[in-house]
Amino acid sequence: MAHINKKFIKNYSLHKLTSMQIGGPAKYFFVAKTEKKLIEAMLWAKDKKIKCKIIGEGSNIVASDKGYHGLIIQNSIKHIQTTNNKVNVGSGKNLLKFIFKLNSLGLTGMEKMAGIPGTIGGAIYGCAGAYGQEIKDCLLRVKVVDASAQLSTSNPKAMWLTRNRCEFDYRNSIFKKNLNWVILGAEFKFKKENPKKLKKISSDIIKLREQKYQPGLLCPGSFFKNIILKDLPAKTRIDLFKKxxxxxxxxxxxASGYLLDLVGAKGVKTGKIKVADYHGNLILNQGGGKASDVAKIAKILKNKVRKEFGIELEEEVQYLK
Ligand SMILES: Cc1cc2nc3c(=O)[nH]c(=O)nc-3n(C[C@H](O)[C@H](O)[C@H](O)COP(=O)(O)OP(=O)(O)OC[C@H]3O[C@@H](n4cnc5c(N)ncnc54)[C@H](O)[C@@H]3O)c2cc1C
Known part of the structure; x- marks a missing residue:
């Protein structure tokens, strides 16, 4: 395993790896381009008895100002194989590039997700979706490895989980409960459609999305999950409907953004972190912001919504510490 040692970068700043551009240094950083390399790196961390975390493009992460005292592996497994309407893809493949490929092949089911940043793995982890489509819709199965198991590169013990076993729900999956599970790849099955039509849908949606997310915004997308009304206690729901x-x-x-607008969240600011003036569920780094200020703002917003509506907002973003 000595040869892999040289590939680790020491004290790599997490703000370079996250769309929010926040975070202190990761003690070690490694980019894994193949499943084998990813597993080798995980084994290296195990051997050194340090913690290890897999990330994609960091578009849903708030990383600690103190950094990460372990190994961060950036997933860059990008292979793609197509057989008729079935597609096998590496979990580090960029979602938008994947959708563009599907569009040109005339495969429908994900074209409305165009513009969601990040990788296939990140999207599966958080059951990403937009405009009525979710990553789970055309998914057949997910290739997973359990980092806590006895692994070796010759016997990585990867398993395929069918979609039903992934427990997908609104911005949720079995992977959020099993933080040692690493998504290596996925297999999808799509229906056929006219490529021109799919390209037009994606490009219209990208334009629409840019009204909320102007290019270059330092944010992790929607900060809080939306409220699922059936999950609220009856009394909370009745009181909410009156307001x-x-x-x-x-x-x-x-939409949590709607409730946040009602409690005056827009424009709330701490340090260099600010709630957008035009959207209550969009927390922005104005440059040089700190995770500690993100946490302060999140607390303020949660308190406001709890006090007014008795509802506990839940983060969609993932804290990395
Ligand atoms: C401008 C903007 C707009 C957005 N719009 C949307 C939207 O419309 N809909 C939506 O659903 N989301 C949206 N998001 C959030 C984000 O893009 C998604 O959550 C995305 O799927 C995250 O992918 P990622 O590769 O960046 O994951 P990361 O942010 O790198 O990681 C997120 C989590 O997934 C885990 N993870 C990543 N890869 C793996 C893997 N291979 N195995 C195991 N765990 C893994 C990480 O450990 C982390 O906990 C938006 C974000 C931004 C910045």
Missing amino acids: IDKGKIKYGKL
């Missing part, structure tokens, strides 16, 4: 415009309810969900 909101019911027209805002879409598919049984209420």
Whole structure:
């Protein structure tokens, strides 16, 4: 394993790896381009008795100002294989590039997710979705390795989980409960559609998305999950209905951004971290911001919503510490 040693970068700043551009140094950093290298790196961390975390493109992460006292592996496994309407893809493949490829092959099911940053692995972990499509919709199975098991590069003990076993739900999956599980790849099955039509849908959606997320914004996307009304206690729901415009309810969900707007979250600021003036669920780094200020703002916003509506907001973003 000595040869892999040289590939680790020491004290690599996490703000270079996250869309929010926040975070102190990772003690060790490694980019894994193949499954074998990724497993080798995990074994190296195990051997050294240091913790280890796999990330994609860091578009849903708030990294600690203190950094990460272990090994961060950036997943760059990008292979792609197509057989008719089935596609096998490495989990480090960029989601948008994947969608562009599907569009040109005339494979439909993910074109409306165009513009969501990040990798296939990150999208599966968080059951990403937009405009009525979710990563799970056309997914057949996910290739996973359990980092806590006795692994070796010759016998990585990878397993394939069928979609049903992944326990997908709104921005949730079995992977959020099993933090030692690493997503290596996935297999999808799509229906056929006219490539021109798919390309047009994706490009229209990208334009629409840029109104909320202007290119270059330092943010992790929506900060809090939306509210699933059926999950609220009956009394909370009844009280809520007295205070909101019911027209805002879409598919049984209420946008957290709407509730945050009602409690005056827009424009709230601590240090260099600010809630967007035009959207209550968008927390921005204005440059040089700190994770500690993100945590302060998150607490302020949660308190405001709890006090007014009795609802506990839950982060969609993942804290890395
Ligand atoms: C401008 C902007 C807009 C966004 N819009 C949307 C949207 O419309 N819909 C939506 O759902 N999300 C949205 N997001 C959030 C984000 O893009 C998604 O959550 C995305 O799927 C994260 O992918 P990633 O590769 O960047 O994951 P990362 O941010 O790198 O990681 C997120 C989590 O996944 C884990 N993870 C990543 N890869 C693996 C793997 N291979 N195995 C195991 N665990 C892994 C990480 O450990 C971490 O806990 C947006 C973000 C931004 C910045």
